[in-house]
Structure formats: structure tokens, C-alpha cells
Amino acid sequence: MAWTAPMTYTSNTPLTAAQMNTYLRDNFMETMTAKATAPVGDQPGGFFTTIGTNQIVERRIVTARVDATEQTASTSYTDLDTIGPQVTVETGTAALVMWNARIWNTVTNAQSCVTYTVSGDSVIAPSDTNSMILDGIGAENKWQAGCWDYTKSLTPGTNTFTLQYRAGGAGTAAFRSRFISVWPL
């Protein structure tokens, strides 16, 4: 069923069943209320966004968290022992991605970096362009902060967002309290 601009009724003109179905029944079925579904588990309830003219769809904000302290000496983005955190969600062509972590390095003035990658119907490689980077502080000094990115180059469908990590070449980058939130649009 699709939305149809409601007809303009005129005096003394019968309202047919077909008109009732098209302009009332079918249009009601295109409203947020008709499309609303119950929240799943501990994830937030759906919100609504437009996907075209007179078209809306319910999307779900998804989040995931990994608290374990893990580390890497890899200078290219990689998974830690516990992959992620990671979320899989239905998206359109865009999404708002937010992430936090506590970050440090085993040596002074060495980089520790965390960003996201996308797999599934889309493939977006991790990049320093939108990474959260810690640098220039002392060994074992810990910072906890967040970062965000808006991507509009997704292939609509099922996409998996995963945090990945790298070190800067010297020392070992360490991470804990890792969190990701994705708003599919």
C-alpha cells in the first residue's frame, strides 16, 4: 500500500468503497502509528525517517558496548581480542555513528586510534579521516572521550558497524569502556 493524496469530496457525490479504501484505509496504513513496532530487548524504540516522497520508515537506534581492557600494536586498523563493539542494523543511504572509548598507550607521545568500519551491504574501510586519535601525552595516561561521523554513502540494506583500532608505530595502544551507537537514516 502506498500513500495517495486524499481526494476532495463534493456534495451529493457518493463515497465508494474503493475511495474509502484508497484514501482512508491505505493512507492510514502509511502513518507512523500504523508502522510502529514494539521495542526489541533493551534497544530503544523505533523512530521514523523519510525514505521518499510520502514515504516514511521505522528505524532503530542500535548500541553496543565492550568494557574489557584490550590492546594492539598493529599500525593498521584491526579488531581487538573482543571484536567490536559491533551493531547490525537496517539502514537507508545514511547513518549517524557515535562512539566512545577510554584510550591510552604504553609509551609517551604515541598514537592510539579508534574508528568504525562498515560491512554487509556496504563496505567502508576504517580511516584516520574520521577516527578518534589520542597523541602527545605520557605513557599509561588515560583519556575517555567520544567521536561521531555522518555517512551518506551506504548501500541501503543490512549493514554492520564495527569499531576497530590501531597504534601509531611506537608502543601498544590500549582501550576499554568501548561504546558505539548508530542512528540509521
Place this chain on the structure above:
Amino acid sequence: MAWSTPLTATLNGTLTAAQFNSSVRDNLNASEASIAHFHQGASVTGGLFFATGANALDQRGVYSDSYTNASSTTSTSYVSLASAAPAVAAVTGTQALCWITAGLTNSSSGSNSFMSVGVSGASTIAESDNWCISIDGLLTGSSVDSFAKMTSCHLFTGLTPGTNIFTTKYRVSANTGWFQNRSIVVLAM
């Protein structure tokens, strides 16, 4: 009034008042246009709609507060600062996304400063290092120097629906922590 699947009209069928009320009146009253209202007060726009169940919506929104001037603490457990928090009272369902932002520093380069957020009111959730922003190892700071500004996001779950108060709190590992340009944003869901 709750939503019900609109009836399918049939040729030569009779549309009763009860059917009209159920399929048209009640469904219109359950729609977003009927629910929509100013988000806060009499003029603030920006309400958002979230599904609260099958065929059920409610309007939620974004709340924010901020405070510019630098304030300090020497407390090693989370406390409010002498000046305004910031804090917001938000009408939520069972969940809310919360962002906190501030510039942080410490009077000693070897000490940490932390900012977190806790919940009171309809729910009680203590502030925690698990969702804080924090610095460590900055150059020695003061009320006017060596601030690093950062932000963090946390999803609060298990809230009791109603008015929940999100209040920022602060602590240090040692020495004096300074905090400036503090803000909180809550998306009630």
C-alpha cells in the same frame, strides 16, 4: 484511544458510526499529528516520535543545559561543583541517550579529571567512570589554561518512565580538577 487496523470497505456495504469511529476517528487520534505538541513550554519545536509498542507512538524530545565558567573540585568521588551543574529534567520512557561535553584540566600533569552523569527523579542511576569523559597527563592546568575539550555519549536503559533528572558530576584522582564550557544533551526516548 488505541489504533485498530482500518476496515476494508466493500461495494454496497454499510458504513456504521461505530466503524467510522473506530477506523477513522480513533486512528486519527492515535496518529502523530494528533499527538504532536510543542516540545517544551509554549514555543519550543523539535519533538520526535518514537514507537512505544506495536501501533503505539509517543512524542519525545531533546533537552540541554550548559554552563560556561570554569569551576573546580578536589574530590576523589563524584560531586556537584559549586556552580550550576549543568542538569536537565527530561520526560522519558525507559531509555535516553545522553551526551556530556566539557573542557577538562588538572593542576598536576600526573592526575586525572573526570566528568560523568547520574540520574535521579523517577529513576536512580549513579554516575560512573564507565560513561565519563576524562583526561590524564595534560600539561599542568589552571582555571584558565591547558583545557582539553571532549564529549562522550551513553545510552541509559531501564529508566522508570516519567521525569528523570540527568545531572553532571565531577571528580579527580588527585589535586585540583578544573572544568569549563560544560554541557549536557539528553535525547529522551
